[in-house]
Amino acid sequence: MREPSGARRQRILGVVGSRGAVRVSELAAELEVSVVTVRRDVEEMARAGVVRRGHGVVRPVGVAERHVAEPVAGGAVALVVPERHTYLYEAVHGARVVLEEAGLRVALHIAPQVVGAERPIVERALAEGARGVLLAPRWRSADAEAADHGWLARIGVPVVLVERRPAAGSAAHAVDSVCSDHWYGAHLAVDHLVGLGHRRILLAARDDSPTARALRRAFAEIVAARPEVDDWGVVLSAPDAGPGPGAEAVAGFADQVRERGITGVVLHGDVEALMLVQELAAHGVRVPEDCSVVAYDDVVAGMGGTPLTAVAPPKAEVGKVAAEVLLRRLAGERDVRRVELLPTLTVRGSTMSV
CATH class of the missing domain: 1.10.10.10 (Winged helix-like DNA-binding domain superfamily/Winged helix DNA-binding domain)
Known part of the structure; x- marks a missing residue:
């Protein structure tokens, strides 16, 4: 009532x-x-x-x-995200609502797909008077991430990393960060498939972002610790899904599924998941009758011909909490915050028992 x-x-x-x-x-x-x-x-x-x-x-x-622990109204917060990164758009919206509610203007900056693109953007925003920064660097490789740690620690205004977490012990270790718990997200996917009886599981994932690398590490750790899993592996989810040329290849993905008797796959991210499901269908592998599929991201996973079961990181909530952490910093709080939020699993029509 x-x-x-x-x-x-x-x-x-x-x-x-x-x-x-x-x-x-x-x-x-x-x-x-x-x-x-x-x-x-x-x-x-x-x-x-x-x-x-x-x-x-x-x-x-x-x-x-x-x-009153409250930032003075007015001024702008710079929000820097990678170009063509739909995953982060919900986080941007969540942050914007909180910041505008607090009387701050959001200045959105799009970083192009160039190594080191974020630093000059942040420096320009600071020169224009930005009072704080919400930042999601692309970090296509671990080396690119390490190269940013030094200047991140010296920005000089409150900064919060969004869906990013600097390496322990690095110069940026004490920078505030808010991200999804991707280990738990991988656990949700694997546990769902194992619970349905799947014993041969493959991860097709990107390898060109901190999220992708965290997911790959988590998946390998989780399946290796599950005695029920007889066979598992990790491959790239797309030809351009790595930071550079590598030994892995997405070509032959459907052949691997058939030849190894894979009955369950986890696919990162949504676009690659939808394309790989199409590849399976073209090779006579039916979803979910022959192979169950769990997508990771859940931005457009539910829009496929077969709506995909998917793990959804709390994208909007990550942006909201990151903005709240930044507001606390602007209000004078000094405690460093490293926040992890749990993803959820939505079961649709792409998974079934074996």
Whole structure:
């Protein structure tokens, strides 16, 4: 049953009175209502003189401004993401909602597919007055990642890495980061297939991003520790899915599935998954009757001719939490945060028991 507005406003008043200052977005989450509803309640309460409104923040009447942990309204946050990276677009939206609610403008910058493209973009944004940075470097290789650690640690304004985590012990080890727990995502995929009776499992994955490399490492660790799995392997999911020429090749993927008796595959990312399912069909391998498929990303996996069972990293939530971490830094908080959020599994028509 819908809660009466009067009761909800009493709850808002109680929370604000006990904490001194609360963000509208936090109130909405705690009260399990929309931000729009809370904002409307707060406007009415402010007109009645029982609370004070700020930029995305509610305060009790009489609380001095100096006690409020809130960034000064105005200015821009630079949000830097790779070109043609649909996976991160939901994260961008999640971050934008939080930052604009706090009174900050989001300046979106698209980094081209060139090694080291992010650094000059960030430096230009800082020269233009950016107060903080949300950054998702492409990092096609481990060497490219290592090359960025030094300047990342010296940016000079609050910076939060989005779906990226610098290597332990590196110069950027203490940079804030928010990302998906891709080990858990790989576990969801493997556990689902093993639970359906699959004992021969193949991962076809990219190898040109931190997400891809984390997924490949996790998959290998997980299947090697599952005694039920008789045969497993890892191949590239597309000819251009690596940082450079390598021994792996996606050619013959369907042949490997047939010749090795593979009955379950995990495919990263969605576009490659849909194309590889088409390749299987062209070679007479039916999904899911002959081979079950789990996609990883779940951006367009459900749109295939056979909607694909998929692991979905919490993309929008990653962006939202990254923005919240950045706001805390802008408000003066010094504690470094390294946040991991759990993916979820959506079962569709591409998996079945053997």
